[in-house]
Amino acid sequence: xxxxxxxxxxxxxxxxxxxxxxxxxxxxxxxxxxxxxxxxxxxxxxxxxxxxxxxxxxxxxxxxxxxxxxxxxxxxxxxxxxxxxxxxxxxxxxxxxxxxxxxxxxxxxxxxx
Amino acid sequence: xxxxxxxxxxxxxxxxxxxxxxxxxxxxxxxxxxxxxxxxxxxxxxxxxxxxxxxxxxxxxxxxxxxxxxxxxxxxxxxxxxxxxxxxxxxxxxxxxxxxxxxxxxxxxxxxxxxxxx
Numbered sequence: 001x002x003x004x005x006x007x008x009x010x011x012x013x014x015x016x017x018x019x020x021x022x023x024x025x026x027x028x029x030x031x032x033x034x035x036x037x038x039x040x041x042x043x044x045x046x047x048x049x050x051x052x053x054x055x056x057x058x059x060x061x062x063x064x065x066x067x068x069x070x071x072x073x074x075x076x077x078x079x080x081x082x083x084x085x086x087x088x089x090x091x092x093x094x095x096x097x098x099x100x101x102x103x104x105x106x107x108x109x110x111x112x113x
Numbered sequence: 114x115x116x117x118x119x120x121x122x123x124x125x126x127x128x129x130x131x132x133x134x135x136x137x138x139x140x141x142x143x144x145x146x147x148x149x150x151x152x153x154x155x156x157x158x159x160x161x162x163x164x165x166x167x168x169x170x171x172x173x174x175x176x177x178x179x180x181x182x183x184x185x186x187x188x189x190x191x192x193x194x195x196x197x198x199x200x201x202x203x204x205x206x207x208x209x210x211x212x213x214x215x216x217x218x219x220x221x222x223x224x225x226x227x228x229x230x231x
Contacts, residue, residue: 033218042117042204042221058218090158096211101148102219104158 002026006091006105013081013112021076021108023091029103030096032074034058034066036087037107043090049074050096081112115140117207119222126195127230134190134225136205142166144210147181147188148219152202161203164188195229202226 007022025032030051035043035058045058049068063085065077074093078085088109092102116139126132138147149161162172164181172179176193192199206219 031217035219035221040223042119042206042223043219044221045218048218088156101160101163103160104150106157109156 004091004093004103004105006089006108008108009106010109011111013078013110015081015083015112017081018077018079019081021078021089021091021110023074023076023105024072025074025091025093025103026072027093027095027103028071029093030071031094031102032068033092033094033102034064034074034076035090035092036060036085037090038087046076046089078110083112086110086112115142115145115207115209115220117205117220117222119205119225121225122223123226123228125228125230128197129194131191131193132195132227132229134192134203134205134227136188136190136222138186138188138205138207140207140209142209146208146210148206148208149179149188149190150204150206152204152224154201158204161190192227195227197229197231200227200229 004025033048034046037043044060046064047066049055052071055066068074088107090107091105094102118137145166147164151159169181178191180189202224204224205222208219211217
């Protein structure tokens with residue numbers, strides 16, 4: 001049972017490039033989330049999804065897009081990378097109904113130069 | 114709007130000392146959930162505990178204990194007889210409940226860096 005898997009683990013982008021951060025979970029969780037963690041800070045919610053085909057904005061959605069075509073996958077896309085998007089990105093999932101905690105992936109460290 | 118405040122940015126203790134990490138939260142919801150996560154130097158997030166707003170019982174798990182007080186909107190975390198392996202960043206987090214009563218997206222505090230010296 002892999003849990004929440006994020007790829008890649010590290011990436012360096014140039015300003016203006018685009019990329020997709022992949023996230024997949026094998027726990028059949030309804031809810032999935034994307035957070036970013038800036039140095040010395042807590043995590044902030046970017047986007048979340050309560051099920052396939054449903055997504056909603058979190059606290060810091062600008063510059064990002066998401067989609068949820070399947071229960072398992074929740075990719076995060078950066079269209080025009082900016083230095084302010086340098087951060088560690090965490091994907092998480094949780095199961096609705098039994099008040100379980102969110103399970104986090106190991107994170108993707110992204111640098112925009 | 115929800116808010117979580119961890120006023121202690123950094124704490125250093127010597128091994129075997131007890132240490133308490135403070136967490137104060139703000140929410141207008143009557144049903145909510147509180148969490149503590151540990152982030153070791155390797156960077157992953159490790160779940161430690163979840164509490165719902167209707168359960169004010171303190172909890173002990175080995176060397177860890179948690180004190181939840183709704184009257185002061187606090188959810189403090191104590192490590193007894195600290196060890197070097199406890200060195201990490203600890204995050205307190207708050208979640209509102211959806212219509213089914215389940216926890217939703219988390220609002221995190223800024224974290225407390227705990228360093229346990231040998």
